[in-house]
Amino acid sequence: MPEIRWDIITEERVIIATERSRRPHDFKKTETPAEPKPEFAPNCPFCVGNEAMTPPEVDAFREAGTPPNTPGWRVRVVPNKFPALAPEGNLQPRTQGIYTLSDGVGVHEVIIETPRHNESPVTMPLAQWTDALRMYQRRLQVLSGDARLKTILIFRNEGKAAGASLEHPHAQLVGLTFVPPVLQRHIEGVQRYRSRYGRHPFEAIVGQELREGVRVVRQTERFLLYTPFAARAPFELAILPLEPVARFEQLPDETLEEFAALLQDALRRLHTALNDPPYNYMLFTAPNGYDGEFWLHLRIAPRLSIDAGFELGSGVGINITAPEDAARYLREV
Amino acid sequence: MPEIRWDIITEERVIIATERSRRPHDFKKTETPAEPKPEFAPNCPFCVGNEAMTPPEVDAFREAGTPPNTPGWRVRVVPNKFPALAPEGNLQPRTQGIYTLSDGVGVHEVIIETPRHNESPVTMPLAQWTDALRMYQRRLQVLSGDARLKTILIFRNEGKAAGASLEHPHAQLVGLTFVPPVLQRHIEGVQRYRSRYGRHPFEAIVGQELREGVRVVRQTERFLLYTPFAARAPFELAILPLEPVARFEQLPDETLEEFAALLQDALRRLHTALNDPPYNYMLFTAPNGYDGEFWLHLRIAPRLSIDAGFELGSGVGINITAPEDAARYLREV
Numbered sequence: 001m002p003e004i005r006w007d008i009i010t011e012e013r014v015i016i017a018t019e020r021s022r023r024p025h026d027f028k029k030t031e032t033p034a035e036p037k038p039e040f041a042p043n044c045p046f047c048v049g050n051e052a053m054t055p056p057e058v059d060a061f062r063e064a065g066t067p068p069n070t071p072g073w074r075v076r077v078v079p080n081k082f083p084a085l086a087p088e089g090n091l092q093p094r095t096q097g098i099y100t101l102s103d104g105v106g107v108h109e110v111i112i113e114t115p116r117h118n119e120s121p122v123t124m125p126l127a128q129w130t131d132a133l134r135m136y137q138r139r140l141q142v143l144s145g146d147a148r149l150k151t152i153l154i155f156r157n158e159g160k161a162a163g164a165s166l167e168h169p170h171a172q173l174v175g176l177t178f179v180p181p182v183l184q185r186h187i188e189g190v191q192r193y194r195s196r197y198g199r200h201p202f203e204a205i206v207g208q209e210l211r212e213g214v215r216v217v218r219q220t221e222r223f224l225l226y227t228p229f230a231a232r233a234p235f236e237l238a239i240l241p242l243e244p245v246a247r248f249e250q251l252p253d254e255t256l257e258e259f260a261a262l263l264q265d266a267l268r269r270l271h272t273a274l275n276d277p278p279y280n281y282m283l284f285t286a287p288n289g290y291d292g293e294f295w296l297h298l299r300i301a302p303r304l305s306i307d308a309g310f311e312l313g314s315g316v317g318i319n320i321t322a323p324e325d326a327a328r329y330l331r332e333v
Numbered sequence: 334m335p336e337i338r339w340d341i342i343t344e345e346r347v348i349i350a351t352e353r354s355r356r357p358h359d360f361k362k363t364e365t366p367a368e369p370k371p372e373f374a375p376n377c378p379f380c381v382g383n384e385a386m387t388p389p390e391v392d393a394f395r396e397a398g399t400p401p402n403t404p405g406w407r408v409r410v411v412p413n414k415f416p417a418l419a420p421e422g423n424l425q426p427r428t429q430g431i432y433t434l435s436d437g438v439g440v441h442e443v444i445i446e447t448p449r450h451n452e453s454p455v456t457m458p459l460a461q462w463t464d465a466l467r468m469y470q471r472r473l474q475v476l477s478g479d480a481r482l483k484t485i486l487i488f489r490n491e492g493k494a495a496g497a498s499l500e501h502p503h504a505q506l507v508g509l510t511f512v513p514p515v516l517q518r519h520i521e522g523v524q525r526y527r528s529r530y531g532r533h534p535f536e537a538i539v540g541q542e543l544r545e546g547v548r549v550v551r552q553t554e555r556f557l558l559y560t561p562f563a564a565r566a567p568f569e570l571a572i573l574p575l576e577p578v579a580r581f582e583q584l585p586d587e588t589l590e591e592f593a594a595l596l597q598d599a600l601r602r603l604h605t606a607l608n609d610p611p612y613n614y615m616l617f618t619a620p621n622g623y624d625g626e627f628w629l630h631l632r633i634a635p636r637l638s639i640d641a642g643f644e645l646g647s648g649v650g651i652n653i654t655a656p657e658d659a660a661r662y663l664r665e666v
Contacts, residue, residue, distance in 0.1 A: 001419055002437025006426070012514050015437050017417045084350045084643070084651045085335055093339070097545070098537045099562045104335025104348050155642025163641025172643065180647035181345050204431045212430070229432045282646030301645055308496025309488025310417070310507055312634055313615030315514035318417045 005230040008201050009189035014230045015318045018325070037118035037167070045081070046168035048115035054078040058109065059138065061131055074128065075135040076112040077173075083108035084174065091148065091177055107143060107175030111135055111154070117168050121158075121264060122271045124169070130260040132171070136283065137249040137256065139173055144249070144288050149175040151183060151287050154248075159278025162303045179287050186284070190293060202240055202295045205229075214324045217269065217331055222255055223262050227327040232317030235274065235326045237266055237300040246286040246294040263298065269330045270302055278303040338563040341534050342522035347563045348651045351658070370451035370500065378414070379501035381448035387411040391442065392471065394464055407461065408468040409445040416441035417507065424481065424510055440476060440508030444468055444487075450501050454491075454597060455604045457502070463593040465504070469616065470582040470589065472506055477582070477621050482508040484516060484620050487581075492611025495636045512620050519617070523626060535573055535628045538562075547657045550602065550664050555588055556595050560660040565650030568607065568659045570599055570633040579619040579627040596631065602663045603635055611636040 002017040045053035051069040059077040066072025079087075085106030093102045113132035114124060121129060136154050143152050156171040157164040179187070193201040209216055209226050217237065218225045224240045239262060245251060251259060263281075270277060279302040286294035311317060335350040378386035384402040392410040399405025412420075418439030426435045446465035447457060454462060469487050476485050489504045490497040512520070526534040542549055542559050550570065551558045557573045572595060578584060584592060596614075603610060612635040619627035644650060 001422055002417060004435045004437050006433040008431060008433075013511065015417050017437060019415060082352060083335075084348050089334055097541045098534075099341060099541070100339040102337045104337045104350060151647075153643065153646050155646050157641040161639065163639040174643055174647075176647070176649070178346065180649045182646060182648040185648075201431075208430045208432070280642035280645055282642050284646070299646070306494065306496040307640070308490040309613035309615050310486065310505070312613055313486050313488050313515060313617070313632070314484075314507075314509070315518075316509070 007189075007228075007230040008205065009193060010185050011189065011192075012230075013316055014232050015316060016322055017318055017320055018322050039116050039118050041117045041168070044117055044166065044168050046076075046110075046112045046166060046170055047117050048073070051076075054110075055081060059135070059142070061135060071115070073115060075114070075131050077135060077139060078110050078112070080108040080110050080172065085176075105148065105177055107146070107149065107152075107173065109139065109173040111139065111171045111173060113169040113171065119169055121156075121169065121267050124264070126257075126261055126264065129264050130257050132169075133256060133260045133263070134253075136171065136173075137251070140247070140249040140285060143173075143175050146175065147289065148177050149288050150290075151176040151179050152285070153180075153183075154283045154285075156279075156281050158280070159276075159303070162278035162280045164278075179290075183284065183287065187287075187290075187292065187294070190295075194293065200244060200293060200295055202244070202297070206240060206242055215327045217327050218262065218265065220258055220262050222258055225262055225266050227323035227330075229323060231319055231323045231326070233301060233319055234304045234321035235270065235277075235302045235330070236319075236323070237270075237330075239263060239266065239298045239300075241296065244293075244295040246296060248283060248285040248296050266300060266330075269333045270300070272333045273329055274302060274304065340522075340561075340563040341538065342526060343518050344522065344525075345563075346649055347565050348649060349655055350651055350653055351655050372449050372451050374450045374501070377450055377499065377501050379409075379443070379445045379499060379503055380450050381406070384409075387443075388414055392468070392475070394468065404448070406448060408447070408464050410468060410472060411443050411445065413441040413443050413505065418509075438481065438510055440479070440482065440485075440506065442472065442506040444472065444504045444506060446502040446504065452502055454489075454502065454600050457597070459590075459594055459597060462597055463590050465502075466589060466593045466596070467586075469504065469506075470584070473580070473582040473618060476506075476508050479508065480622065481510050482621050483512050483623075484509040485618070486513075486516075487616040487618075489612075489614050491613070492609075492636070494611035495613045497611075512623075516617065516620065520620075520623075520625065520627070523628075527626065533577060533626060533628055535577070535630070539573060539575055548660045550660050551595065551598065553591055553595050555591055558595055558599050560656035560663075562656060564652055564656045564659070566634060566652055567637045567654035568603065568610075568635045568663070569652075569656070570603075570663075572596060572599065572631045572633075574629065577626075577628040579629060581616060581618040581629050599633060602666045603633070605666045606662055607635060607637065 004013050040047050048071045057068050057078050060073040061075045062073040085104045089103030089105040093100050152175045154173045215227045228238050281300045283298050285296045337346050373380050381404045388411050390401050390411050393406040394408045395406040418437045422436030422438040426433050485508045487506045548560045614633045616631050618629045
């Protein structure tokens with residue numbers, strides 16, 4: 001019997017229909033191993049030595065004494081060459097008859113996580129990976145000084161089916177002048193839950209998940225890695241700090257290292273269980289200047305199925321793998 | 334300069350970033366023409382003669398005197414073999430600690446639009462295509478008698494990248510026991526617009542689009558085919574009746590024929606302009622038993638780009654083709 005499950009925060013429904021997973025094309029693994037990649041790719045704009053192929057860097061961790069836009073960096077941040085938003089413009093909405101529009105103002109950066117083309121979050125030395133996440137923190141910190149930006153979203157697209165166009169390890173950052181619907185609904189849902197039950201829904205989730213255990217993939221000293229009860233798609237994962245922290249850049253260094261190790265572990269488990277699947281992850285940190293309650297979290301969305309007409313037309317996900325099955329599978333990897 | 338445009342109904346924002354369309358992998362056409370398909374495919378469960386390969390049919394247009402589940406049909410409706418929802422179960426939500434769930438009750442049908450494997454909505458004789466849409470009407474009519482169903486969504490997945498798993502021409506129908514978020518937000522947006530401006534937003538849209546013309550692809554006696562001002566993705570199209578009609582099954586036969594011809598024309602234009610792109614369409618008709626204001630419409634979503642981490646994490650679409658450019662391109666096909 002399929003189930004309908006309610007998201008505890010948004011109150012939106014998801015269909016868990018595990019009978020459908022018998023369909024033969026589901027989760028077909030690519031049996032051909034990917035060709036080994038070189039450490040340096042001559043045409044890759046993110047490779048070391050090719051710094052001139054990107055717009056001038058805005059930030060980097062680099063060896064003392066090396067000038068910007070030259071080798072010597074460990075993590076490098078550049079503006080996106082094809083930005084979705086422009087850094088300057090008029091924020092004021094204007095009308096065009098019945099319609100409303102404005103200049104598309106915002107920030108769009110690329111965080112190049114390693115000089116080496118052939119690394120990945122799964123294979124990278126933990127120190128390098130932690131440095132990459134430390135750069136996420138630094139960009140959040142720096143850009144939070146731009147009062148025009150209300151939301152800074154850091155995300156990763158890994159694999160073509162997840163929207164990646166370049167294979168060199170990188171994340172992206174988009175700074176928006178507004179709070180977008182996904183974040184807005186999250187915040188409203190948290191407020192609704194708080195006013196109804198007197199606590200943050202993540203507090204309730206941490207309590208129940210640790211008690212039940214069936215959706216826990218791993219618990220560390222300060223974090224929980226689990227499959228959400230109402231996951232919209234197969235093998236979706238989330239990472240929560242066990243105690244509330246509003247902003248990613250607030251994580252002290254030791255805590256960041258623990259987070260980096262757990263995120264790498266999560267991606268390794270997916271890599272092994274699902275044969276290097278395409279995935280996205282999205283880091284949700286408090287909106288800029290928002291002083292209401294916020295509990296940072298990260299969502300990992302493997303792209304194993306395609307949203308089709310039903311999902312586009314309804315907004316309801318059909319998940320053909322029960323979160324409990326996904327968690328067990330990922331625990332046992 | 335990229336633009337932010339507001340959806341007139343949901344008030345959600347979309348980014349129109351046409352600078353990005355220079356990226357070389359965008360809209361890459363498959364240059365190899367698809368292999369010609371046979372009229373009959375021995376392993377296709379939707380082909381004539383293979384009726385035993387599907388669950389028993391629930392409806393059909395067929396030659397007088399031919400029994401169910403045998404050849405002789407023009408359009409055939411069967412339950413989905415891997416349904417997302419079960420026809421019977423307990424609708425009552427139950428709790429599991431802090432979480433809420435219920436049995437996944439609903440209807441999931443397949444509407445097989447032609448006996449011939451190698452036809453498509455683009456190549457089908459108009460009479461056959463109109464018959465298919467007449468069956469959409471009949472299923473809506475029949476299933477509206479099931480008071481458990483609040484929403485009946487008919488949609489089509491064409492091409493693998495749009496979620497299709499079988500190539501034989503078919504649409505799907507899902508009957509839900511609730512009004513899903515996309516429809517709920519549409520209805521709330523219409524009410525908000527009505528209370529603010531004293532008219533239905535589609536009335537405003539029809540007026541402005543016919544006056545401006547830049548987003549109109551085609552106008553017929555009773556319908557408008559256009560690219561929405563805040564289209565979330567390249568080459569998105571919508572069809573609206575020029576005057577409000579709440580329910581698709583209310584369209585009289587002559588009007589249905591006009592709609593069928595226009596929808597076929599829209600799909601042909603996409604086929605020619607974009608070299609047979611994958612697409613979904615979704616038919617929005619009034620929720621079952623809903624007596625508030627509703628104006629039926631159909632949305633066509635070509636799947637030319639992939640929602641990546643930004644879109645998943647924000648809910649904001651990035652459209653790299655201005656709706657005005659898409660409309661001009663499709664008008665001139």
